[in-house]
Amino acid sequence: MAMESKQEFDLRKYVPKEEQRRTFAKVFDKGTIEAVHSLSTKGHFQVLEHVVSTGKEAHVFRAVDSAGNNKAVKIYKTSTSDFNNMYKYLHGDIRFKNVGRSKRDIVFAWTKKEYRNLTLMNKVGISCPMPIAFQKNVLVMEFIGGKDAAPKLRDTAPSDLEKAYETVVEMLARLLFKAELVYADFSEYNILNNEGNLVLIDAGQAVLTTHPEAENFFERDLRNVARYFSKQGMEKTAEQLREDIKAKKGKI
Template identity: 45%
Template sequence: MTEDFELVAPEAVDSPGDEWEEIDVTDTEADRIARRRDREFNEFRKRIKDSERFKLEESVFDEATYAAIYKLVQDGYIDAFGGPISTGKEANVYTAKSGDRTVAVKVYRINASDFKDMRGYLDGDPRFEGIGQNKRKVVMAWVRKEFANLQRAKQAGVRVPDPIAVERNVLVMEYIATDGDRAKRLNEVHVENPETAYDVVAEYMRRLYDAGLVHGDLSEYNIVFQEGQLVVIDLGQAVTKHHPNAEEFLQRDCENVAAFFARQGMDVTGDQLYESVTDETDR
């Protein structure tokens, strides 16, 4: 892997985001389309279900998921689907065409998502008070949380996938790719200059922290390399610094990152990284 790790600059904004911004989890247009079930939507739904390149099982995706995809197509965010990028217990990610570029479409499962794991990151986040135990609302909140976290991270100068659109449980974002294939994770490449890579990751963690966010699941598995840049991905679980578990999550992130770079031959510890991220004397 190349030794050049280019840092991106923060955007010119007054602040990285409103710490107390509420997230709307009421019915979306997709829910209304699913209830209406007109002929055009039914035809679209059948084409998607029958496509060999984009299989959605009835037991996993509800009617409003089809309607969410339909709405994103209507709004011009998606023109045609490609194949799957990844599949997981909470979401599948697919490529799609949007005009002349390729985007990533992340489809969260409503029925199969790990409800308890999600609640652990949502409970205590002031943006999500009052959601209750409704699973649909929890998943919708999670998707909007990921969209909002990506926006805030980007404003803070952290290289993340550019968030494009969100509809119900479907998120459209920049496809992070190299030579047409998904970008490799840090654990999948040989890091020729671990010192420089570490400095970039540490700086991005500081920028997230200054923007009021803690990633909450940062490791070599959700940092990817693309064209001279390290890109932080999977911000769905990121919490604000006001979350009751934010310090614990940050310490865990620091331990994970430091452990990876220690295996690359560096003399670093999680405690050292934690002090560097939270130290405000040089800010």
């Protein structure tokens, strides 16, 4: 009983809007609320102001800190994700090879992996959200957009297609040659079009190039990108894209 009222109190504090709170309460457990509380106490945000996205594996909120700055808070679900699928991207990656098989182990490792991948991507000059902090299944990062999140490339095509292709080739080359990562879910759904600047998001699945499935994941990324640009009228093949990426080696 006491626990319940504490939860209710905390939720009201961090998710003041009732409609948003209902969405939050449906899928997040006590541990999640504690992680939100802890990250907030450290000053990363005051409230989760708005639900930006309710995906299969995570919900993303626009949070606001005490100075009025927006942050993106991505909260992975601890019960309904496809944990077997997530596990594949963890245990083949030497950074996470010892992760346990429980749902909690997997989802916490995944959150940490997204944080580390974003850190690495930032370091090698890839345009992506700056990671700020994480705890358990909650990740805080830079918010991309204005009051609203920037649209997905899927929904807002680039005005300069050639430039967008060049940007994507450079992102893939930096991932491969400088970060030694294969992104493993590269598509127009995971790139935001922030007023013409492309920003790569959603990096939890990205694996080191030594992962046994890395080549297959890379091939799939190439096919997705080639399909997208072909659909936009550029007629690219996965093989051409691979050559364009290779040509960047040593030049980025």
